[in-house]
Amino acid sequence: MLESILWILLAGFFVGQITRRLKAPALVGMALVGIILGPQVTDTISPDVLAASAPLRAIAVMIILMKAGLGLDREKLLQQGTVALRLGFLPALCEALFVAIAAIWLFKFDLPTGLLLGCIIGAESPAVIVPGMLRLKSLGWGVTKGIPDAILTGSALSDVLLLLVFNLLLSFLAQEAGGVTLPFGITLSAVQLLPLQIICQIILGVILSLVTARLLVVLLAKQNWTQNAVQDTLVAASFALLLVVLAEKFPFFSGYLAVMATGFFLIELDAPLARRLRSGFDSLWVVAEIVLFVLLGASIQLQVLEKTLLPGLLILAIGTLIGRALGWYLSTLGSNWNWRERLFLLSGNSAKATVQAAIGAIPLTQGIQGGETILAIAALSILVTAPLGAWAIPTFAPKLLERGEVDPTKVAIARRIVLLAAVDSSPLASQVLAKVAELARRSDGEIIVLHVIRTNEPYGVAHLREKSQRLLADIRHKFITVTGSVPEEIVRVAQDYQVAEIVMGKRGHRAWDEVLVGSVSQAVLESSPIPVILVEDERISVRGGK
Known part of the structure; x- marks a missing residue:
């Protein structure tokens, strides 16, 4: 019986995913597994x-x-x-x-x-x-x-x-079939x-x-x-x-x-x-769907279809x-x-x-x-x-059909959550990474760690990559570097990856002082259509983009 359940779940899941990747409904693959495992073909499923x-x-x-x-x-x-x-x-x-x-x-x-x-x-x-x-x-x-x-x-x-x-x-x-006699002699x-x-x-x-x-x-x-x-x-x-x-x-x-x-x-x-x-x-339903359609396929009587x-x-x-x-x-x-x-x-x-x-x-x-x-x-x-x-x-x-506005209070909206962490080479990067990790764990999301390369940085890219790997070890993430204008690249990458939120520091040290105190954070806030979270010395200020 346990072997049968194992076959149902594993074969049903993977064949269902194969049919989904072939642009067919997953239930087709699950039902096919049921037919093959059922008494009509291999008789693998336990009575x-x-x-x-x-x-x-x-x-x-x-x-x-x-x-x-x-x-x-x-x-x-x-x-x-x-x-x-x-x-x-x-x-x-x-x-x-x-x-x-x-x-x-x-x-x-x-x-x-x-x-x-x-x-x-x-x-x-x-x-x-x-x-x-x-x-x-x-x-x-x-x-x-x-x-x-x-x-x-x-x-x-x-x-x-x-x-x-x-x-x-x-x-x-x-x-x-019979009737029912109601009061007053009425029979239905x-x-x-x-x-x-x-x-x-x-x-x-x-x-x-x-x-x-x-x-x-x-x-x-x-x-x-x-x-x-x-x-x-x-x-x-x-x-x-x-x-x-x-x-x-x-x-x-x-x-x-x-x-x-x-x-x-x-x-x-x-x-x-x-x-x-x-x-x-x-x-x-993830499990119930597999069981339902595999057993559905196993119940189909193929030999009686011919005539x-x-x-x-x-x-x-x-x-x-x-x-x-x-x-x-x-x-x-x-x-x-x-x-x-x-x-x-x-x-x-x-x-x-x-x-x-x-x-x-x-x-x-x-x-x-x-x-x-x-x-x-x-x-x-x-x-x-x-x-x-x-x-x-x-x-x-x-x-x-016409497409209308989705009401999230009535139906679960399947969405892949991706967050962008914009980090510099200052110690504030650790706080930004810690905050974005907290948000990702809450939403089971993924993280894009972005570093816009600038000159005269106190720490190298390798150090930032190692820090990201350590602080985001249990989260799917990708570390990328780009060159160019810092605010423009942050907004561009966020839109390219369709991120849900941008997390960045409000103040940097030395190399970023000139830009992050006002110009970079302000420029991102003014130009980003995506919500922005600013991290400031262990205190978090949440603001929305335009």
């Missing part, structure tokens, strides 16, 4: 790990949905009106219906079995869509109109709807109960998420039961997983919807706590290009979305993976006629749409 794949995937989906909730923007959702709500129902329903019609035509399924396949294929993959939308938010694509937020919310709602219909159809095909069939079940799952999920979010705020922010962000994340992830487990035992609410809503309420109740948790769940390849591709095309496209049109009708933004839904709202892997084999295991075909098409939908969706989201967003 114990494969038996635990469903709960492991559930944990991974919980993590990514919590990330989604922590990135939602209430103002953007309100701005969209009913678009997010309609995206949660209409595209999934239209796709499920068209898939069912195509399955009846191609495979001679009856209507309930066709709809069963439609529910499986119509579900959207949070494992592909959520990371893609959060990345778009961090880069600003579509944020002005709240397009990523609408897609995130709609995706979660559509999965709730289709999973409920899927369970209803399973009961019907197994001849277990399973189909008539479905709208009530959907409303109940959504409302109870939202209520439980609000309770969970308030409890987390009390424990983590007000009573300070934790000492650091790692413990905050551990507790929050445990509570989120508890929601998923309770939803399985008591299927009266949507666990996944509750998890995402918990993240959303945390932003509203305690934004600083939400920011800490956002960083923690980003770290958890259904062409009709399966036709069904996927009909469901997406006709059914889902109709749902997208109806969902955005009357909105402020232009045709390019509506077209983006084809790439941003079509990926299948997680739900299909979770429920695709259930009809076969329950002995439903056509179950093997259903499983094959579910596997095909993963192989085709997951990598396409992961590639298409970042590829077409810059072409179809």
Whole structure:
């Protein structure tokens, strides 16, 4: 079992990075590793790990949905009106219906079995869509109109709807469907109960998420039961997983919807706590992503694809290009979305993976006629749409969406922090290097040490290089020297390396007295568009550049 975990993590990570460097989504490489390590090819993964794949995937989906909730923007959702709500129902329903019609035509399924396949294929993959939308938010694509937020919310709602219909159809095909008798002798069939079940799952999920979010705020922010962000994340992830487990035992609410809503309420109740948790769940997702997609690949049944390849591709095309496209049109009708933004839904709202892997084999295991075909098409939908969706989201967003201002309070902004330390040959260089090292350790940043060579320096360049190596031994840094005008070179190098801040001394000794007392520091402050930190005799004065 330990060997299997080792193979999953190492092979999944490195093959994922190779595919990323080849300009393909990392999940393609991870899924390929799963196929190779799985029972279909080398049978390397332990049966114990494969038996635990469903709960492991559930944990991974919980993590990514919590990330989604922590990135939602209430103002953007309100701005969209009913678009997010309609995206949660209409595209999934239209796709499920068209898939069912195509399955009846191609495979001679009856209507309930066709709809069963439609529910499986119509579900959207949070494992592909959520990371893609959060990345778009961090880069600003579509944020002005709240397009990523609408897609995130709609995706979660559509999965709730289709999973409920899927369970209803399973009961019907197994001849277990029954009605409920209400007071006054009113009897409702399973189909008539479905709208009530959907409303109940959504409302109870939202209520439980609000309770969970308030409890987390009390424990983590007000009573300070934790000492650091790692413990905050551990507790929050445990509570989120508890929601998923309770939803399985008591299927009266949507666990996944509750998890995402918990993240959303945390932003509203305690934004600083939400920011800490956002960083923690980003770290958890690094591992969870590998486990999710490798196990996803291992679950794909390659041997059942051969007979259904062409009709399966036709069904996927009909469901997406006709059914889902109709749902997208109806969902955005009357909105402020232009045709390019509506077209983006084809790439941003079509990926299948997680739900299909979770429920695709259930009809076969329950002995439903056509179950093997259903499983094959579910596997095909993963192989085709997951990598396409992961590639298409970042590829077409810059072409179809408008770029707006990023809200750092709602999403983690991935940024490589580089600091510039401008040092002379005076003893003050040690203080400058000590300060820039402190800042770099706080932000896990890198440092550019710049020395503008001048004549008559009391110490040589080699001495400065040795001092930098000693004081910055645990930090990635680069020592460079240039010649020319000191303030101009400082600003030029800072812009060339796109540094976040410039750290320099305010006063020098002897060789720098004439310039650093006023002219160099003043010239850098006046000409630099980058913030400048001036170090003065152990006292730090922070000023911003223009």
